[in-house]
Amino acid sequence: MLEQMLAESIVADNVALICTMKACSSIKDIGKGEEIHAEAARRGLIEDPSTDNVLIDMYVIFGFLQKAQEVFDRLQFRSIVLWTTLLAGYTEQSDSDNIYKLLECMQLEEISRDSVALICSLQACCIIGATSIAQEVHSEIERKGLLEKELLVGNTLIDMYSKCGSNSRAPEVFTKLPIRDVVSWTSLIEGYAQVGESEDVCRMYEEMLRDVVEPDPVTFIIILGACGRKGLYKTSELYFESMSECHGILPSLPHHIRMVGVFCRAGNLEKALAIVQKIALSSKFSCGSCAIQMNVM
Template sequence: MQLESFCPTTVTFACVLKACSNLKAQAKGQEIHARIAKDHSQEHVVLGNALIDMYSKCGALIKAQKVFDVLSFRDRISWTALIVGYVQHGYGEEAISWFEHMQSQGFFADTVTLSCTLKACGSIGALNKGEEIHALIKREQFLIADITVNNALIYMYAKCGAVEKAYEVFDGLPTKNVVSWNIIISLNAQYGCSEEVMLHFKQMQHEGFSPDSITFISMLKACSVVGAAYLGQNLHDKIISVGSFDKAAVANALVTMYSSCGMLIEAHELFNKLQEKDLALLSTLMLGYSLLGDDQSVFRLFDNLIEVNMEPNSVDM
């Protein structure tokens, strides 16, 4: 476009920066930023927001904040893009701080901002702040029925250990989706409540929702915690019959489940079928053999680890 003497417009730059965000192409995004900066148009709110989003998605949060700081005008999207970036990269405290700053400047948070901030609260166990946001949501009638916000509330309470409040929100949902069920199943899996996990799994399907990879991973985790091998095998059969999910992630969860339940033959057979093997999974298998006292298998796996150039860490050692 530029070779033909066309001058890129705001829309052109915004579209390219969006592509950079989606592809995590920070180097290309910085090239675009340099071109925009020549015209001082980075202060334009649309381009500024696109730059903040691009840098945030790429994990360059300091650069994102610098763009935010030079904006002559900021809107809700500007604040949200920055908050989302901090949440996505695990900076819960910073995200909450920016949310509070946003409120102090008179901006009303939308569903995306609220959901992300609730996730931040859950990630660092900030129950009091999460409850404050819940109270804010209750005051705004149009937010009460929003499924994304409600799922974020369930997640926040679950991560903070407020199980009763998580169920209170879940049971009060006018409509549920797969994410709602996955969060409540994961909550029970976290505490090893295999009976509740299975009950919710059946209820979920009874209400017309098909389990996805996250559902199966959460259920397999529950089986691993309590050593429910029979339930795990039934889930394996169900997974094979469904077949339309993230197979790698579910296969990893299956190997972990079989290993945790002492079914090392099944775990090892499944492990050998995996195209991509990671160190954590190999370590899980080694631990399973070690607990059974099968030192020879531990040695063989360790030798295999060296052969494929996986570096053992302090946990493996």
């Protein structure tokens, strides 16, 4: 169909151009997308903002970020959608240099960000450990009153501070949230786990239960890892058993792998081996994924 549209010169206006580029994205045909881009440029059809949006989006989807940047750089007006799309692309590829450049450029141009752009900016800061820029983003969130209005923004901010080791800031944000879900609690718990504060991990977990928030599988992955690294094998066993008995969560491969680590560190190789044998016999767990996770345990 795309070949026919080009052959018959159907890409004659912006609407047709946008449709064909979106089609290229959906069928993962970058070659055809570039061909249509060139044809549209020849016909003078790429000066419309909506066309630029789709072009940048197409190149980001394919991971052709240099091409996306070229389109972005020639624009006189850049909507917040374009900034966010390009930043998300660099974040997806963990391109630290370009993430930093784009975040700095947003600051210099005093770009006002919506919730999506703020979340994307925090995730980008987390990738490169840019806590100074993250604090500017945090200030913008506070000015706009988004901590009180949008839980996802608050959760992302807690997650960023936790992963960057800013444990004093994460609880500050947490206390300002009017509503806290399992993601809020788990992100805060992860922050304590990152710095080896197993007592705080356990304390926050108990507080979460008192707040009548049910843990999820990710919560237990973090808790088991934190307790295991401190050699708290009895505590780890209790948490592991409580997953199914108290919370209806069936332990998955990552949970079993962490328990293997717990028992190995405690010197209880018999129990560690029993779990490994259980994993090997279970059809739910593939040998390949088990080997990979054992290597990173």
